[in-house]
Amino acid sequence: MTAMTDVAFLLLTFFILTAQFKSQDAASIETPSSISGIKVPDKDIMTIALGKDGKVYFGIDSQQDRITMLDNIAALKGITFSDKEKKDFSLMSNFGIPINQLKAYLDLPDDQKAKVKQPGIPTDSTGAGATNELKDWVFNSRKANNGLRIALKGDNLAKFPEFKNVLATLQAQNINKFNLITGTEAPPAGWKAD
Numbered sequence: 001m002t003a004m005t006d007v008a009f010l011l012l013t014f015f016i017l018t019a020q021f022k023s024q025d026a027a028s029i030e031t032p033s034s035i036s037g038i039k040v041p042d043k044d045i046m047t048i049a050l051g052k053d054g055k056v057y058f059g060i061d062s063q064q065d066r067i068t069m070l071d072n073i074a075a076l077k078g079i080t081f082s083d084k085e086k087k088d089f090s091l092m093s094n095f096g097i098p099i100n101q102l103k104a105y106l107d108l109p110d111d112q113k114a115k116v117k118q119p120g121i122p123t124d125s126t127g128a129g130a131t132n133e134l135k136d137w138v139f140n141s142r143k144a145n146n147g148l149r150i151a152l153k154g155d156n157l158a159k160f161p162e163f164k165n166v167l168a169t170l171q172a173q174n175i176n177k178f179n180l181i182t183g184t185e186a187p188p189a190g191w192k193a194d
Contacts, residue, residue: 040179046141046148047181048134048166049094052157055120056166058137059094060148066090068144073136079103096120099133123165127172134169150178 049057060066067090074081077099081089085106089095096118097105105116124132142148150170154163170178 038179040151040181041149044145044147044149046138046150047094048138048150048152050152050154050158050162050166051096051120052155053120054159054162055096055118056123056134056162057094057096057118058121058134058141059092060141060145061093062145063090065141065145065148066092069137069141072140072143073099076136076140081106098122099136123162123169125161125165125168127165127168127170132169134166135172138169138173138175150175151181152178153181 043061045061047059047061049059051057060069067086070081070086070089073079079099079102081103085103088106089102095102098119098121101119105113108116121134121137122131123134126132128135138150152163152166170176
């Protein structure tokens with residue numbers, strides 16, 4: 001019994017010390033359900049999320065790619081970020097802040113960042129307009145890592161016009177292949193996968 005207790009505590013200690021905590025998302029999104037059994041890849045993934053209020057959020061999974069992407073955006077827009085701001089940005093799993101407000105957001109203390117209601121990344125119906133910042137994030141993230149796969153995560157209550165703006169942004173960059181993130185549900189009786 002003593003040996004089993006020792007092993008149990010060793011395993012518990014191992015899992016606690018090696019666990020990675022999930023960072024807080026910019027917005028909570030309730031995805032629609034589907035019976036698809038295809039899994040979204042675990043790495044090299046770019047996620048574009050659409051909230052129920054039509055706000056667009058963006059994120060990539062690699063911290064190093066986030067820093068490279070931020071450097072690319074900074075060079076494009078003529079902005080400079082400090083090492084602390086880059087580190088804070090690399091810890092954000094996703095965000096919904098316009099580029100002109102990003103530096104001020106990153107300078108906030110951590111407790112105030114959690115209280116900020118992120119306004120979403122600007123998009124437009126043309127997909128390539130000057131006010132569409134999503135196109136800049138997508139382009140510069142692919143510049144940081146050309147192997148990124150795209151996943152769209154939309155809220156169950158999101159309206160189609162906002163989703164259409166995201167699709168227009170991707171199609172303006174000749175991106176026509178992406179994954180849709182949905183919740184899982186049991187298939188109906190008698191259903192077989194082809």
